[in-house]
Amino acid sequence: xxxxxxxxxxxxxxxxxxxxxxxxxxxxxxxxxxxxxxxxxxxxxxxxxxxxxxxxxxxxxxxxxxxxxxxxxxxxxxxxxxxxxxxxxxxxxxxxxxxxxxxxxxxxxxxxxxxxxxxxxxxxxxxxxxxxxxxxxxxxxxxxxxxxxxxxxxxxxxxxxxxxxxxxxxxxxxxxxxxxxxxxxxxxxxxxxxxxxxxxxxxxxxxxxxxxxxxxxxxxxxxxxxxxxxxxxxxxxxxxxxxxxxxxxxxxxxxxxxxxxxxxxxxxxxxxxxxxxxxxxxxxxxxxxxxxxxxxxxxxxxxxxxxxxxxxxxxxxxxxxxxxxxxxxxxxxxxxxxxxxxxxxxxxxxxxxxxxxxxxxxxxxxxxxxxxxxxxxxxxxxxxxxxxxxxxxxxxxxxxx
Amino acid sequence: xxxxxxxxxxxxxxxxxxxxxxxxxxxxxxxxxxxxxxxxxxxxxxxxxxxxxxxxxxxxxxxxxxxxxxxxxxxxxxxxxxxxxxxxxxxxxxxxxxxxxxxxxxxxxxxxxxxxxxxxxxxxxxxxxxxxxxxxxxxxxxxxxxxxxxxxxxxxxxxxxxxxxxxxxxxxxxxxxxxxxxxxxxxxxxxxxxxxxxxxxxxxxxxxxxxxxxxxxxxxxxxxxxxxxxxxxxxxxxxxxxxxxxxxxxxxxxxxxxxxxxxxxxxxxxxxxxxxxxxxxxxxxxxxxxxxxxxxxxxxxxxxxxxxxxxxxxxxxxxxxxxxxxxxxxxxxxxxxxxxxxxxxxxxxxxxxxxxxxxxxxxxxxxxxxxxxxxxxxxxxxxxxxxxxxxxxxxxxxxxx
Numbered sequence: 081x082x083x084x085x086x087x088x089x090x091x092x093x094x095x096x097x098x099x100x101x102x103x104x105x106x107x108x109x110x111x112x113x114x115x116x117x118x119x120x121x122x123x124x125x126x127x128x129x130x131x132x133x134x135x136x137x138x139x140x141x142x143x144x145x146x147x148x149x150x151x152x153x154x155x156x157x158x159x160x161x162x163x164x165x166x167x168x169x170x171x172x173x174x175x176x177x178x179x180x181x182x183x184x185x186x187x188x189x190x191x192x193x194x195x196x197x198x199x200x201x202x203x204x205x206x207x208x209x210x211x212x213x214x215x216x217x218x219x220x221x222x223x224x225x226x227x228x229x230x231x232x233x234x235x236x237x238x239x240x241x242x243x244x245x246x247x248x249x250x251x252x253x254x255x256x257x258x259x260x261x262x263x264x265x266x267x268x269x270x271x272x273x274x275x276x277x278x279x280x281x282x283x284x285x286x287x288x289x290x291x292x293x294x295x296x297x298x299x300x301x302x303x304x305x306x307x308x309x310x311x312x313x314x315x316x317x318x319x320x321x322x323x324x325x326x327x328x329x330x331x332x333x334x335x336x337x338x339x340x341x342x343x344x345x346x347x348x349x350x351x352x353x354x355x356x357x358x359x360x361x362x363x364x365x366x367x368x369x370x371x372x373x374x375x376x377x378x379x380x381x382x383x384x385x386x387x388x389x390x391x392x393x394x395x396x397x398x399x400x401x402x403x404x405x406x407x408x409x410x411x412x413x414x415x416x417x418x419x420x421x422x423x424x425x426x427x428x429x430x431x432x433x434x435x436x437x438x439x440x441x442x443x444x445x446x447x448x449x450x451x452x453x454x455x456x457x458x459x460x461x462x463x464x465x466x467x468x469x470x471x472x473x474x475x476x477x478x479x480x481x
Numbered sequence: 482x483x484x485x486x487x488x489x490x491x492x493x494x495x496x497x498x499x500x501x502x503x504x505x506x507x508x509x510x511x512x513x514x515x516x517x518x519x520x521x522x523x524x525x526x527x528x529x530x531x532x533x534x535x536x537x538x539x540x541x542x543x544x545x546x547x548x549x550x551x552x553x554x555x556x557x558x559x560x561x562x563x564x565x566x567x568x569x570x571x572x573x574x575x576x577x578x579x580x581x582x583x584x585x586x587x588x589x590x591x592x593x594x595x596x597x598x599x600x601x602x603x604x605x606x607x608x609x610x611x612x613x614x615x616x617x618x619x620x621x622x623x624x625x626x627x628x629x630x631x632x633x634x635x636x637x638x639x640x641x642x643x644x645x646x647x648x649x650x651x652x653x654x655x656x657x658x659x660x661x662x663x664x665x666x667x668x669x670x671x672x673x674x675x676x677x678x679x680x681x682x683x684x685x686x687x688x689x690x691x692x693x694x695x696x697x698x699x700x701x702x703x704x705x706x707x708x709x710x711x712x713x714x715x716x717x718x719x720x721x722x723x724x725x726x727x728x729x730x731x732x733x734x735x736x737x738x739x740x741x742x743x744x745x746x747x748x749x750x751x752x753x754x755x756x757x758x759x760x761x762x763x764x765x766x767x768x769x770x771x772x773x774x775x776x777x778x779x780x781x782x783x784x785x786x787x788x789x790x791x792x793x794x795x796x797x798x799x800x801x802x803x804x805x806x807x808x809x810x811x812x813x814x815x816x817x818x819x820x821x822x823x824x825x826x827x828x829x830x831x832x833x834x835x836x837x838x839x840x841x842x843x844x845x846x847x848x849x850x851x852x853x854x855x856x857x858x859x860x861x862x863x864x865x866x867x868x869x870x871x872x873x874x875x876x877x878x879x880x881x882x
Contacts, residue, residue, distance in 0.1 A: 099624055099766050102765075103624055103626060103765070106624075107624060110623055204621075210770055211770060212621030212770075219616060219620060219800050220616045220617070220788060222508065222511055222787075222791040222792065223501075223504055223784045223785075223787030223788040223790070224504065224784055224788075225507045290510070350752070351751070351752040364503075366611045366775070366780070366784040366785075367775055367781060368774065369773060369774030369775070370771075370772075370774065371771075372749055372770060372771040372772075372773065373767065373769065373770030374770070379766040379768075382766065383764060383767040386624030387623045387624040389624070390623040390624055391623065394623075399623075403511070
């Protein structure tokens, strides 16, 4: 029997406890290991709760218990979660988590502490919720040079973009509705400004390159400037607007970014709507493969956390092996990365714009008084210069192939 | 350095050699292991080929070589492939393969021989080509009770169905075109009659249940009866026609089947066109997740085989653990499984059909002289009885949700 200790009894902590308990016999059948939640750390009390008698208020109870095998950290953030994770790993107790903020901020350090003490720090659930993308990258696609990752990594923004497209409502209305339904946080910035997706693509980029891609290095743009008109144009182009996290290895270097893109129907990410997440991986031999599932569905994240717990219990976490050095990965200058852009300008700027951006392809206007077009492939820097040359554009969205 | 021996130097064997050679440094970086193809077994000679000097004609050269670490079997079929695989495993040499016929036929026996001799028999590439579905099921989704698998598992039939839909051509014309392009075999039966998909769903069902689901037990129907009219009806219903391999755990038992289905746009498999494969997995906690990629793209299968080789080289194949007993899984009677059907009858049978099938929903006729409808949920047995009662139907396709 393996004793599991959960830090935090909020939504996720209670779901982790539920999955471990409901699927106890399934896990035992598959791995021969018997998982039991022994203690749950929370400052609150939970009278009448099914796990009432397991709640403890002092982390030291867990740390000093000689029976502690595995710690599940569901507290979130980089404060107490960092401190407790570090203490557990220093004692040789393995930790698994879905805490992407902590993994993106302190991943290499915590993995190093784990290694020095014969423990493991696992975080399958930190990216893609129920999609086992970390194991896919590190344990399945081992024969490939992974040179591209493109993901819909944030369910909240995908829900908002899908609803704006379907219902014709504006960003603020849909955001409020998403907040009312519990799909968006009261403070939505981490999601809508792209930082959550940025942390996730930083983690995936680090695992692919083996070096540290800090989330602060990721060029990040959110969705709050996307307007109804953009969806109308997208439909003319038979494209959808999605917030993508992207990692690319190019002959000139590697880069990582988060921004809204218009993607065509031929891209498998096109059909990923609502709260679903998906990650498209390109390998030099495998070509494209895609992994699709719930980003943060009711029990999807808990299923991924429990898969880590199961791995720790049955093979010491050896079902996945990370390489993620503390050394920073040098990224190429984002302004030199190249792509095509969809652009909206005032109708009377048509001639100027055609000249400044060169090689443009007109898009049937969805708005009176506007001229819309698609540029040829150009660098971010050249785009910005052309834009400045004509005194600014009404809007622009990058194109994904 | 690990010495790899490839049995068979056809398309796949040469692609395996290519992947191992081209990605040698990538694999070394990821795992620290250096893979080298030492010998390739083939009866032919290959003058001028890059691997000319590695060709041997006698399997014993490989079997007796003390340096043989890993054998890759690409010969196909259940004859010499079976014999050589068995001999290698008996000598404690691990084998990996994409040979789904042999895995479906002799999987449990070969795995047992491997186990008794401290070797491994790995076959990630046997199902889904470049999609790492076996590792996903056995190593990633360990916390879930997997109660449903639905896959587009055969690229040839998906190519044919996609082309029939897109081009309005009939089955024979598209099949001939697929054969000319090399997407279909000269003898297309294994693909178009569903047996290839049947072997694959049998393998996945065995790995999920842990017992042996023989491919002969899988209810199998091919695509040769699908007509242009069916696609016209499907478009009216906003559905696509796909050949699905399905495994289901139900309260009444488990079953596995292969048949053409009409699937709605809300199903993520809807967008899987052409030679692509995809597998939708349902877990009791995770809900739906989907894995998408090339079924048999140029180097996709070789990438999967090389991932197995890499796993064997770096951790003795322990990156995936199978449970697949020789004991046969008892499947429920297929005739008692339940679903809805799309049905075409002669127009003058409308009243009779409405009576016999009950609870029907009319579909706008795509063909003069026909009446088309959708049944309520009913068992296969009841469907057959109703069909017989009215003297047969023009056609019927099952509906997937």
